[in-house]
Amino acid sequence: MAAKVIDGKAFAATVREKVAGHVARLKEEHGITPGLAVVLVGEDPASQVYVRSKGKQTVEVGMNSYEHKLDAGTSEADLLALIDQLNTDPAVHGILVQLPLPKHLNEDLVINAIDPAKDVDGFHISNVGLLGTGQKSMVPCTPLGCLMMLRDVHGSLSGMDAVVIGRSNIVGKPMAQLLLGDSCTVTIAHSRTKDLPDVVRRADIVVAAVGRPQMVPGDWIKPGATVIDVGINRIDAPEKGQNEDGSVKTRLVGDVDYDSCAQVAGAITPVPGGVGPMTIACLLANTVTACCRANGLPEPEGLTA
Numbered sequence: 292m293a294a295k296v297i298d299g300k301a302f303a304a305t306v307r308e309k310v311a312g313h314v315a316r317l318k319e320e321h322g323i324t325p326g327l328a329v330v331l332v333g334e335d336p337a338s339q340v341y342v343r344s345k346g347k348q349t350v351e352v353g354m355n356s357y358e359h360k361l362d363a364g365t366s367e368a369d370l371l372a373l374i375d376q377l378n379t380d381p382a383v384h385g386i387l388v389q390l391p392l393p394k395h396l397n398e399d400l401v402i403n404a405i406d407p408a409k410d411v412d413g414f415h416i417s418n419v420g421l422l423g424t425g426q427k428s429m430v431p432c433t434p435l436g437c438l439m440m441l442r443d444v445h446g447s448l449s450g451m452d453a454v455v456i457g458r459s460n461i462v463g464k465p466m467a468q469l470l471l472g473d474s475c476t477v478t479i480a481h482s483r484t485k486d487l488p489d490v491v492r493r494a495d496i497v498v499a500a501v502g503r504p505q506m507v508p509g510d511w512i513k514p515g516a517t518v519i520d521v522g523i524n525r526i527d528a529p530e531k532g533q534n535e536d537g538s539v540k541t542r543l544v545g546d547v548d549y550d551s552c553a554q555v556a557g558a559i560t561p562v563p564g565g566v567g568p569m570t571i572a573c574l575l576a577n578t579v580t581a582c583c584r585a586n587g588l589p590e591p592e593g594l595t596a
């Protein structure tokens with residue numbers, strides 16, 4: 292039996308439609324336009340692509356987008372001054388500082404300088420603590436998108452065995468918190484986990500977020516399990532031939548070996564077109580949520596954890 296393919300691209304479009312509806316209502320009924328500020332330090336090409344796509348989608352759902360591009364040598368003091376300015380700007384409801392930052396900048400320090408109420412990435416220590424204690428917080432976009440897809444596939448996740456592969460602050464740890472919040476039995480596995488294949492074989496839900504291309508083969512997957520692939524890895528694809536400059540063509544793959552996993556899983560997210568588009572949609576959702584909270588309005592339904 293081939294797995295059901297979870298169409299993250301289509302799902303993200305429905306999330307954006309909901310966001311657009313909330314934005315329209317905020318404008319009409321309250322005269323408020325949600326605003327998202329994105330700060331990019333340096334010229335990393337992949338980051339530039341991501342920031343551009345995000346800015347475009349922000350405007351498409353009717354929100355204001357403020358892009359701040361700083362050069363790679365920007366001092367910590369200058370970056371902190373910009374964050375301060377965005378923190379106090381009433382037109383800005385969400386702030387995202389694109390990661391990774393250049394090495395001379397302290398990421399923890401910079402992230403924790405963001406007003407937690409505007410921290411649409413959910414990376415501020417106070418949001419991490421709120422999530423960990425089951426209190427209302429800003430939830431990291433990628434795990435939130437994964438949770439939305441899992442709830443869509445299963446309805447209730449209560450009692451399911453979930454294995455998260457990867458322990459990053461950005462995906463693995465908050466994903467585990469969200470699954471726990473939905474009453475899964477959660478295991479966080481990582482590079483030092485003993486008998487990783489056997490651990491993964493127990494899972495009804497597998498979330499792969501390790502950043503290693505095609506690491507999870509189909510024979511680690513329990514038949515019928517749901518596989519969420521967070522990985523976005525660019526690998527050489529000599530079968531596609533060469534670029535005009537003679538370099539080898541590449542393609543995107545996830546952290547799971549899609550072809551073998553899709554033969555065993557009950558449902559699976561593809562790469563591209565799975566988790567990635569949901570991440571950006573959830574960033575927009577978080578911005579609307581932040582805007583509603585800032586104005587003492589009810590939470591937008593269906594867009595929060």
Ligand SMILES: Nc1nc(=O)c2c([nH]1)NC[C@@H]1CN(c3ccc(C(=O)N[C@@H](CCC(=O)O)C(=O)O)cc3)C=[N+]21
Nearest residue numbers: 341387388389390391412563564565566567568570571
């Ligand atoms: N503060 C911060 N927050 C982030 O959320 C953040 C970040 N920094 N730094 C970089 C990563 C990366 N990231 C992606 C989001 C969507 C796609 C996405 O939509 N990918 C498409 C494919 C894109 C392609 O074709 O290259 C897909 O999976 O279908 C990819 C990558 C967010 N990040």
